[in-house]
Amino acid sequence: xxxxxxxxxxxxxxxxxxxxxxxxxxxxxxxxxxxxxxxxxxxxxxxxxxxxxxxxxxxxxxxxxxxxxxxxxxxxxxxxxxxxxxxxxxxxxxxxxxxxxxxxxxxxxxxxxxxxxxxxxxxxxxxxxxxxxxxxxxxxxxxxxxxxxxxxxxxxxxxxxxxxxxxxxxxxxxxxxxxxxxxxxxxxxxxxxxxxxxxxxxxxxxxxxxxxxxxxxxxxxxxxxxxxxxxxxxxxxxxxxxxxxxxxxxxxxxxxxxxxxxxxxxxxxx
Numbered sequence: 001x002x003x004x005x006x007x008x009x010x011x012x013x014x015x016x017x018x019x020x021x022x023x024x025x026x027x028x029x030x031x032x033x034x035x036x037x038x039x040x041x042x043x044x045x046x047x048x049x050x051x052x053x054x055x056x057x058x059x060x061x062x063x064x065x066x067x068x069x070x071x072x073x074x075x076x077x078x079x080x081x082x083x084x085x086x087x088x089x090x091x092x093x094x095x096x097x098x099x100x101x102x103x104x105x106x107x108x109x110x111x112x113x114x115x116x117x118x119x120x121x122x123x124x125x126x127x128x129x130x131x132x133x134x135x136x137x138x139x140x141x142x143x144x145x146x147x148x149x150x151x152x153x154x155x156x157x158x159x160x161x162x163x164x165x166x167x168x169x170x171x172x173x174x175x176x177x178x179x180x181x182x183x184x185x186x187x188x189x190x191x192x193x194x195x196x197x198x199x200x201x202x203x204x205x206x207x208x209x210x211x212x213x214x215x216x217x218x219x220x221x222x223x224x225x226x227x228x229x230x231x232x233x234x235x236x237x238x239x240x241x242x243x244x245x246x247x248x249x250x251x252x253x254x255x256x257x258x259x260x261x262x263x264x265x266x267x268x269x270x
Contacts, residue, residue, distance in 0.1 A: 046149060046150070049148075049150050049161075050148045050149070050150075052161070053148050053150070053161070053165055054148070056161065056162060056165055057165055057169075057176055060162070060165060060166055060169060061166065061169065061174065062109070062113075062166060062167075062169035062170065062171045062174065063115040063163065063166035063167055063169075064109040064110070064113030064114060064115060064125070064167065064169075064171050065109070065113065065115060065116055066113060066114055066115065066116040066120075067108055067109065067112055067113055067114075068112060068114075068120050070100065072120075073100060073112060078124065078126055078127070078217060078266060078268070078270070079126065079256060079266045079267050079268025079269065079270065080209075080214075080215035080216075080268045080269040080270075081093040081094070081267060081268045081269075082202075082205075082206035082208055082209050082269075083206070083208065084206065085205055085206045088198075088201070088202055088205065089198070090182055090192075091192075091194070091255045091257075092257065092267065093267065093268065095257070095263075095264040095267050096263065096264070097263070097264055097265065097266070097267065098260055098262075098263045098264065098265055100112075103260060103265065104260070104261060106171045106172045106187075106261070107171075107172060107260040107261060107265055109171040110125060110170055110171050110172050110187065110258065110260065110265065111124075111125070111126070111258055111260070111265040111266050112124060113125075113171060115163070115166070115167060123167060125167070125168075125177070125258070126189075126256045126258055126266050126270065127217050127218075127270065128167060128168070129145070129147075129177075129179060129189060129191045129254075129256055130191070130217060130218065130254040130256055130270035131218065132145040132147060132191075133145045133191050133192070133193055133254040134193075134218060134250065134254055136149060137193045137252065137254075138250070142193075143192050143193040143195070144179060144180050144191055144192045144193075145179060145191060147168055147176060147177070147179065148176075150164070170187040170188065171187075172186060172187025172260065172261060173186065173187035173188070175187075177189055179191040181259065184259055184263075184264075185259055186259060186260075186261055186262075187259065187260070187261070188259055189256060189257060189258045189259060190255075190256070190257040190259075191254065191255070191256050191257075192254070192255055193252055193253070193254055193255075194252055194253040194254065194255055194269065195252055196251045196252050198252075199232050199233070199251060199252055199253060200233055202253075203232065203233055209232065209253075209269065210231040210232050210233055210235070211229075211231060211237075212231070212232050212245075212249045212253070213229050213239065213243055213244065213245045213246075213249075215268075215269065216245060216249060216253070216269070216270065217270045218249070218270070226241065226242075226246055227239055227240070227241055227243075229243070229248075230248050230249075232249060232251055232252075232253070233251070234251070253269045253270070254269070254270045255268070255269055255270070256268070256270055
C-alpha cells in the first residue's frame with residue numbers, strides 16, 4: 001500500500017498543473033449560495049486522477065461503519081416515488097423495498113451507513129450518487145455518472161481522495177459500486193438523470209413531481225421572497241413560510257435505485 005500511495009502522490013502532483021477552480025471538499029460540487037462551481041481542466045488530468053484512484057482502490061475497504069438511530073431514520077424520506085405511478089420508461093417506482101428491520105448489517109450500511117465522525121445526511125450513498133449525477137449532467141450532459149470522473153481531485157489532499165473513494169465502496173460487495181445496473185445486481189445501483197423533456201412528461205403523469213421542494217435532496221441557488229418556489233416546469237407558486245429547501249432546482253432530476261443482497265433498498269427521485 002505504501003508503493004500505491006507513492007504512485008498516487010506522483011500522479012496527483014503532475015495533475016496539479018491543470019487550471020482548476022473548484023470546491024476542495026469532496027462533498028461540495030456547488031459553490032456558496034448554490035451556484036455551480038466553475039471548472040476548467042483537461043482530460044489528461046482527469047484521466048491521471050482516474051489512474052490514481054484505481055491504484056488506491058486496490059485493497060481499500062468501505063468506510064461506512066456507523067448507522068444513525070432508527071428514530072432519526074423514520075423521519076427521513078429519501079427517494080420520492082410518485083403516488084399512483086408504478087413506472088416511467090426504465091424507472092420503477094413500485095418495487096417492494098426491503099424493510100429496514102429485515103436488512104442485513106451490510107445492507108443497512110449500504111443504504112444508510114456513513115463514516116463515523118462525518119455528517120450522515122451529506123454522506124448517505126444514494127445522495128452522493130445523485131450529487132455525482134447532477135454535476136456530470138451539468139458539465140458533460142452525461143445521464144449516468146462515472147464515479148471515477150473527479151474534476152476537482154487534483155486539488156484535494158491525498159487523504160480527501162482516499163476518504164471519498166472509501167465512501168463509494170459498496171459494503172455488500174467490497175468493491176466500487178456500479179451505477180449502471182438496470183436489472184438487479186447485488187450491492188450495486190442504477191443511477192440516471194431524468195432529463196428536462198422527461199420531467200415534463202413525468203409531471204403530466206404525476207403532477208406532484210413538479211413540487212421538488214417536498215422531496216428533493218438538493219437545491220441550487222436561492223429564491224426571493226422566501227415563500228415563493230419555481231416548479232421544475234417553471235411555474236411560480238407560493239409555499240408556507242419556512243418550507244425546507246429554499247433554492248431553485250435545476251429543471252431535471254436524478255433517479256436512484258439501490259440494490260441489496262436480494263432486493264431493492266432505496267428507490268426514487270432525488
